[in-house]
Amino acid sequence: MNDRYSRQILFEPIGEEGQDQLSDKHVVIIGAGALGTGNAEILARAGVGRITIADRDYVEWSNLQRQQLFSEEDAKYRMPKAVAARERLEQVNSDIHVESLVLDAGVEELRELAEFADLLIDATDNFDTRLLINDISQERKIPWIYGACVGSYGLSYVILPGETPCLSCLLEKVPMGGATCDTAGIIAPVVQMVVAHQTAEALKLLTGNTTSLRNKLVSFDMWNNHYLAMDVQKLKKADCPSCGEHAHYPHLDPENQTKTAVLCGRNTVQIRPSEKGERDLEELSLSLSRLGGRIEQNPYLLSYSSDEEQRLVFFKDGRVLIHGTKDITEAKNLYYSLIG
Amino acid sequence: MKLIVNGASLDIDQARTIEELLVELKLAGKGAIVELNQEILDKSQHAETRLANGDKVEIVHFVGGG
Ligand SMILES: [Zn+2]
Numbered sequence: 001m002n003d004r005y006s007r008q009i010l011f012e013p014i015g016e017e018g019q020d021q022l023s024d025k026h027v028v029i030i031g032a033g034a035l036g037t038g039n040a041e042i043l044a045r046a047g048v049g050r051i052t053i054a055d056r057d058y059v060e061w062s063n064l065q066r067q068q069l070f071s072e073e074d075a076k077y078r079m080p081k082a083v084a085a086r087e088r089l090e091q092v093n094s095d096i097h098v099e100s101l102v103l104d105a106g107v108e109e110l111r112e113l114a115e116f117a118d119l120l121i122d123a124t125d126n127f128d129t130r131l132l133i134n135d136i137s138q139e140r141k142i143p144w145i146y147g148a149c150v151g152s153y154g155l156s157y158v159i160l161p162g163e164t165p166c167l168s169c170l171l172e173k174v175p176m177g178g179a180t181c182d183t184a185g186i187i188a189p190v191v192q193m194v195v196a197h198q199t200a201e202a203l204k205l206l207t208g209n210t211t212s213l214r215n216k217l218v219s220f221d222m223w224n225n226h227y228l229a230m231d232v233q234k235l236k237k238a239d240c241p242s243c244g245e246h247a248h249y250p251h252l253d254p255e256n257q258t259k260t261a262v263l264c265g266r267n268t269v270q271i272r273p274s275e276k277g278e279r280d281l282e283e284l285s286l287s288l289s290r291l292g293g294r295i296e297q298n299p300y301l302l303s304y305s306s307d308e309e310q311r312l313v314f315f316k317d318g319r320v321l322i323h324g325t326k327d328i329t330e331a332k333n334l335y336y337s338l339i340g
Numbered sequence: 341m342k343l344i345v346n347g348a349s350l351d352i353d354q355a356r357t358i359e360e361l362l363v364e365l366k367l368a369g370k371g372a373i374v375e376l377n378q379e380i381l382d383k384s385q386h387a388e389t390r391l392a393n394g395d396k397v398e399i400v401h402f403v404g405g406g
């Protein structure tokens with residue numbers, strides 16, 4: 001046994017006992033973007049025994065400014081974020097078990113992910129997935145930690161089923177478009193600030209230091225120098241559809257599932273085929289090559305463009321990203337014209 | 341009317357209620373949670389809660405990025 005964790009063990013509220021607890025815990029991180037890679041690195045270094053990281057996207061150059069586990073190589077080869085993150089985490093700590101999943105976290109996927117999880121960490125970039133996480137958390141009685149940021153603004157809150165208000169209590173209605181698909185950009189320090197708030201609470205939860213939990217909604221604007229910690233306990237609603245007395249988890253209802261989504265600030269539409277199954281990339285490559293155009297491939301995905309405007313990226317899990325449009329109908333037309 | 345909004349002094353032209361203030365600050369429809377003079381408000385109170393000169397308002401709004 002080396003002294004990898006010695007400084008953390010010296011920290012009294014954690015100690016040997018807390019360190020042992022960490023090594024027995026399983027944390028699921030949903031999203032491997034800025035928040036996901038930040039959370040994953042800290043928790044891997046801290047010695048959380050099992051980390052699962054799930055993401056639907058691949059690494060691009062515009063990610064490198066703030067997504068701390070990725071390298072230029074990852075961007076060059078369009079590595080799936082989850083895979084690139086796992087490979088880096090394995091270099092950082094080979095004592096723990098890291099699992100990567102290249103998928104879009106829908107209801108089924110999240111249910112499976114949550115099966116053996118002690119904690120869910122939100123590192124997504126949209127409200128739809130967060131509301132799914134919120135309902136899964138309530139259904140399975142697993143805590144989750146909300147985190148989000150845009151521009152120089154960030155916020156975080158820990159949701160404990162049966163104790164705190166849930167995200168539905170706090171939001172009531174899903175915020176409209178502009179808030180998620182902001183074009184305001186993002187600076188890395190605010191990512192780190194959100195990550196710090198998420199992981200500090202995660203360490204407390206995972207080591208049983210629940211009396212030290214913050215219990216407040218924190219928000220900060222790091223450019224305008226404003227910091228706030230708000231007690232929102234009074235906003236817990238007895239009639240909340242997600243956490244109230246007659247909770248029915250509305251976001252887990254198949255009726256409410258979207259098969260297509262416009263990705264945040266990306267000029268990209270994602271299509272999830274309704275039938276499950278692995279896509280045969282070799283076969284696809286063969287059929288697309290007859291059409292002309294440019295095909296690039298790695299073991300996880302295939303990128304195809306017939307003209308300058310649009311590019312389609314086919315993942316093994318069946319999903320397709322259509323870059324160069326925000327129009328779902330246009331995206332579907334293109335998809336069906338190629339895939340049938 | 342002068343308010344202290346998120347720690348900064350702010351001159352308000354039109355808004356007379358919390359809901360109108362959120363519109364003026366372009367924070368309407370963003371699930372904003374509001375504290376008025378350190379008292380947290382339920383969203384159902386935003387429309388009826390009137391502002392007075394010198395009020396201290398703290399606002400947390402939700403964003404989707406990450
Ligand atoms: Zn609730």
